[in-house]
Each structure stands twice: as structure tokens, then as C-alpha cells.
Amino acid sequence: MSIMIITEKPSACKKISKILDENHKPDSIKIKNVEYFKAQRNGKILLIVPAIGHLFTVSHEKKEGQKGFQYPVFDLVWIPLFKKLERSKRKNKQYYQNKNLIDVHKKVSQVCSDYIVACDYDIEGSTIGYKILEYCLNREKLKKANRMKFSSLTESEIINSYKNMMKTLDFNLIYSGICRHEVDYLFGINLTHALTHSTTQLEKINFFLLSTGRVQGPTLAEIVKREKDIINFIPEDYWVINGYLKHNRKKYDIHYPTDKFFDGTKIDEILKECEGKPGIISDIKTSNFSRNPPVPYNLSELQDDA
Secondary structure (H helix, E strand, O other): OEEEEEEOOHHHHHHHHHHHOOOOOOEEEEEOOEEEEEEEEOOEEEEEEEOOOOOEEEEEOOOOOOOOOOOOOOOEEEEEHHHHHHHOOOOOHHHHHHHHHHHHHHHHHOOEEEEEEOOOOOHHHHHHHHHHHHHHOOHHHHHOOEEOOOOOOOHHHHHHHHHOOEOOOOHHHHHHHHHHHHHHHHHHHHHHHHHHHHHHHHHOOOOOOOOOOOOHHHHHHHHHHHHHHHHHOOOOOOEOOEEEEEEOOEEEEEEOOOOOEOOHHHHHHHHHHHOOOOOOOOOOOOOOOOOOOOOOOOHHHHHHHO
16 A cells, blocks of 8 residues: 655645655646646655645535624634635636535545654644544544655655654644634634624625625724824824934934924933033953854745744
8 A cells, every 4th residue: 555645835846745755756647637746765655745835725614594794603614725616606716626626535544654744843734734634534634644854855854854753743833724714714704794784784785795704904093003003193203312423433323212392402411411521431341152054944944034
């Protein structure tokens, strides 16, 4: 039997398969316009299959005969993305792409005995891989699935992560990802339905969708608050005291300890007190320290900082 390896996207699939194949020339297989790869390593056949981000999404069960908005919504289910598009009668390119990918994952899983998630090692990557395996496998096989842990697609790191793969999936990250998606959906679907329904009823207007959510709502509130602060802001004059000293043909900037003065008379008092008097250096502090050069970026760290 073969080993199934799930990657997060086609480019990662191609690179990982090339690294893991002993001859760096994996066979390309194409089914339903989905390309995956067959590699050989240590006498084992590896079938490396890509996802394209999340193939499954959160939805809710509609009651029999239900028409229009359901509110509130608490019964959540995870379904293939193509089924959600099917409900909304959108059989577009994304529909067929998603359906074909899931069909290929299901087909490959049936000829394999071992399973490895090699998606990005973060909440989203772990959730993507888990949901694919959950759909394809029974509970017992799912428990035996392994996890490759890496932060970049370099040859040394991929080979090391394959040799030292985790014996189980990273369930802490998986449950965090599932929770985040479900909380987002619960907030989004219920607040959107409530806001849309109340607004259309109150204003006596035809139906339109008024969207909000766990992040969208508070973010919009902060933007509105900030805009109100800008509109209501009344500028106020203030003064600062800065200067410079000359010593051995060098200039040194000096700053008064108080950042801003809103009373101009205090400025005059301070300047009068200092005028014509010598400056005294009362304390000097020096320190030595060394700083290591920054570690080169990998893609995940670059995206985090960005």
C-alpha cells in the first residue's frame, strides 16, 4: 500500500514531491484536471496530493421547508465548499475545482494505508489537512495519521520533517482552527441575519443584505469612532523646548524633559532663567551591548510581520 501526503497548495505539492522522491523526478498524475505526484522513497510509494486552501467550510442545517433567513443559527456542520456553492446555485469554476479536488483526495485515500498532513504548520494549515482526512477516512485511520512539521520548503527541512514526523496530528492547532471558523460563522450568520431583518422591518424597505461579523463589526465601530474623533477634534497651540550644544566642533541635540507646554508664559520663564548661564553636565551614562544579526526570513515569518 502507498502513503498519502496532503499539501496546502499545488506549488508546495510539486516542490515537496520533488524533494522526497529519491531521484527528484516524481511521476505526474492528472485526474479531473487535478495534478498530483507519485514519488518513491525508501521502498515506499508516496502519493502527494494538493489542496487549494480550505476545501471544506462551515454551514448550518436548514430545517425542512425552511425558506428565507433562519435566526438564530446554532446547528453548524462542515461541508465541502462545492455543496455550499450548489445550494446558492453557483456552479462556477470554483465549484468544479473544489469538487474535483475532493474527489481526487477520496480516490487516493482509498489506495493508501498511511496518511501524512504536510500543510503549513499553523492553525489554518492544520485545519485544512484535518478536514480532508476527516472526510476521507474512518475514525480509526484518522487517529493514526502523521504530521510533517516544517517552516520552509527547503530540501533539508522537508527531508528532516519527513524523517522525524509527528506520530499524531497536531490536535491543539486543529481544534483552535475549527473553533475560530465556527465562532466566526456563529457571529457572522446571526448578527448579519438579525441586522438585515431588523433594518428591513424598521425601514419598511425591500430585502437587502447588511453584513457584519466578529471582526468586521468591531473594526467598523473603531473606524467610525476614530472618524468622529477627527471631526470633533479642536486643535490647541503648544510649545516645545529644543536646542543644541557645541563641543569640539560637534553638535549635540538637547531636549527639555517636558514634551509640550500649553502655557506660553512658562516658556518665557524657563528661557529667562537659562539665558547667559553655562550648561552643566550632571550625569553621564554609557553602556556596551552587542546585537546578533537578524535571522533570514522564511515565508511564514515574513507574512506574520507584514
